[in-house]
Every structure is written in C-alpha cells, then in structure tokens.
Amino acid sequence: MTEFTATFAKQISCVNKQQWQAIFNDSYPFYQYSFLHALEKSQAVSSSTGWQPQHLLIHAENTLIAAMPCYLKQHSYGEYMFDWNWANAYQANNIEYYPKLLSAIPFTPATGKRIAIHPEFEQFRHSILALIVDVLGQTMEQLQASNFQCLFLDKATSDSLHEIGLLQRTDVQYHWFNRSYSSFSDFLGCMTARKRKMIKKERQQVLQHELSFIWCHGNEITEQDWINFYNCYQQTYQKRSGHQGYLNLSFFIELSQECTDSILLLKAINSKENVVASSLFFTSDTHLYGRYWGSLQEYDFLHFETCYYQGIEHCIKHNLQCFDAGAQGEHKISRGFEPVKLYGNYLIRHSGFKRAIAEFLAKEQRYHNEYIQSASSYLPFKSDN
Structure with a gap:
C-alpha cells in the first residue's frame, strides 16, 4: 500500500x-x-x-x-x-x-x-x-x-x-466561445441586426478618437510598457474602488522575467503616440484570460474595445476556444458572452x-x-x- x-x-x-x-x-x-x-x-x-x-x-x-x-x-x-x-x-x-x-x-x-x-x-x-x-x-x-x-x-x-x-x-461568469468563426465579421453575422449594429457603432466611435492598438507578447514587453500599464491600472482602480489595486509594479515586471510564454499586453495609443490605455491578458492552449486593464483618459466604449472586442478578434485569429474576460458584468451578455x-x-x-x-x-x-x-x-x- x-x-x-x-x-x-x-x-x-x-x-x-x-x-x-x-x-x-x-x-x-x-x-x-x-x-x-x-x-x-x-x-x-x-x-x-x-x-x-x-x-x-x-x-x-x-x-x-x-x-x-x-x-x-x-x-x-x-x-x-x-x-x-x-x-x-x-x-x-x-x-x-x-x-x-x-x-x-x-x-x-x-x-x-x-x-x-x-x-x-x-x-x-x-x-x-x-x-x-x-x-x-x-x-x-x-x-x-x-x-x-x-x-x-x-x-x-x-x-x-x-x-x-x-x-x-x-x-456565474460570462465567457465568449469560439464557434469556429473565421473573422469578427463572421461572429457579428450570427447576431441579430440590432445587436450587430450596436457593436459596430461602439467600435466606430472608438476609431473616431484616432486610437491604434498594439499587441505585445511576453518578452516584447519593455519596462516602460509595464510602467505605462501600471499607471493606467492604478488610476482606474483608484476611480473605481478608492484604492490603487492589489498588485504592485514589481509583480508585473517579474512577469516579464518568469511568465513570458503566457502574457499578452494590449496598448491603446493616441495620435501623439502616447499610451492612453492598456489591458493585460494571459493565454493557455485553449483560452484567453482578460485580467487587468486601465486608462488615463475617458473615451466612449474604449473599455469594451480593449477588454472585449480586441480579445475576441485575438481568439478568432489564433483559434482559441474560450475568452474568459473576468468576473461580473451582465453587459457582456449583449456582446456575445454566455453565462456559465x-x-x-x-x-x-x-x-x-x-x-x-x-x-x-x-x-x-x-x-x-x-x-x-x-x-x-x-x-x-x-x-x-
């Protein structure tokens, strides 16, 4: 025995x-x-x-x-x-x-x-x-x-x-599932006309702010990227919760040294090439996990773009089966995230x-x-x- x-x-x-x-x-x-x-x-x-x-x-x-x-x-x-x-x-x-x-x-x-x-x-x-x-x-x-x-x-x-x-x-949480979509447009094509129009309108309003989005993988993330991300993270946590977040800058910098294979950082950059928002994601063989985000300026629907729509596009492009965008948020339902x-x-x-x-x-x-x-x-x- x-x-x-x-x-x-x-x-x-x-x-x-x-x-x-x-x-x-x-x-x-x-x-x-x-x-x-x-x-x-x-x-x-x-x-x-x-x-x-x-x-x-x-x-x-x-x-x-x-x-x-x-x-x-x-x-x-x-x-x-x-x-x-x-x-x-x-x-x-x-x-x-x-x-x-x-x-x-x-x-x-x-x-x-x-x-x-x-x-x-x-x-x-x-x-x-x-x-x-x-x-x-x-x-x-x-x-x-x-x-x-x-x-x-x-x-x-x-x-x-x-x-x-x-x-x-x-x-209960809300997760997005990849039904073998070939593109974001293919995903929208499975929606009712009203919801499809809503999402297109939200994404278009973000584009009007002349923002561009850049994905950084693991070891591509510089220390300055982490500082920019952390400033966004702290400012948004302070507004939402009255404190500066559970995690410190040292943790995020450690990630660059220890977890390079599973980290993705999304940067939202304005026309002056300044980072105005960032989202941090993790990946597995099958899942995308949206974990932390923050912004330095308020833009209509920027949260949805950086935390949801860009993530959905990434899942479709890389054939990931599920997008777990984090806790809470009934508003995710109308954007295609299913209750689980x-x-x-x-x-x-x-x-x-x-x-x-x-x-x-x-x-x-x-x-x-x-x-x-x-x-x-x-x-x-x-x-x-």
Missing part, C-alpha cells in the same frame, strides 16, 4: 519547481510555479498583505505527487466569491471568522485545477482527496481557522469534494454555521440555475444559431 504524507510550504520557493510543474502540467497560466513565484517575490502575496502562503504538498517518499496552492487569509479581499455576509454573521455572534484557509489563485477569478495529482498517481485520487480533507480539518483546528474554501475549481474536483463532505457553491456556472467548496468548522451556510448555498444554487436559464435568453444571437 502506497503511503502518502502531507506537509505545508510557507512559500512557493520552498517547493521543487520541476516537481510542481510535473503535476500542474498543462498550459493554464495561473497555477504555474512562475506565476505564483512572481506574486510572492514581489510581496503582493505575503503575510503583510493578508495572504500567507500555506501550499499543501502530498509526497510519496521523496516525490511530490499532489499539491494545492493554499493561503491563510486574514480578510476576504481579492477572492471574488464573496463571503462578507458570513464574516458579519460570525462577528454578530461574537465568533472569530478570520483566519480562514483558502485554496485559490490570488486576485484571479479564473476556473482551473486547485488540486493537482501526478498522472502516475491518478489511481489514488480518492485516497489523496480524503487525506487532503483530513489534513485541512486538523489544520483548521490547530490554527483556529473558521473554514476552508476552495474557489474557482474545475467541476469534476468540486463534485468529488462535495461527495466527501464539503459544501458546494456555485457562481462556476464552482467553489467549503469546509465549515462551526456546526451551527455549517447548517446555516448549507441552506444559503442551496438557495443560491437554485437562483443561479434559474438566472443562467433566464440570462441565456438575452444573448444577441439569431435563433437559428
């Missing part, structure tokens, strides 16, 4: 990079060693920012055979499956909600594996998941953590965790709150099922598509 042992790594640099990559072995960009290392090296993720790494490692003898990026959290910022009401309810009952354990990619609401198992040990998946849940329960007791959360994970793993006792939660279901799982230590949260999640899931059905009826496509 193969014996497995579980340990926690206080930083990703304590983990053997080759062994980590052997189990997180696909092109999804956000659990790559290099991405997590850039977050930690730049101190955007650290105990001082309320994201203390606690990466869970499962070994068979000296071989890493499973892992889960994990953090001890002192707040709920930067997670995107919101639990503020739960924290308030705990506080109202004089029960500590923080710390909590969280498996997620910091500041990144993009679905992917959260628990990875080496292909040679897939036959032990059930035993490995059971061990992980057991270790998490013990660790929650030791740290006096109120709960464990696993967010934006793949449905198959979410269902498996649900089967062994974790609560399951759903949420997302998953999270929870291990709640307090028995009374576990029952209350389970009831809430059941109601929330019914609402999401009904919402997706209703929202899908507002998609802009012709009825024969």
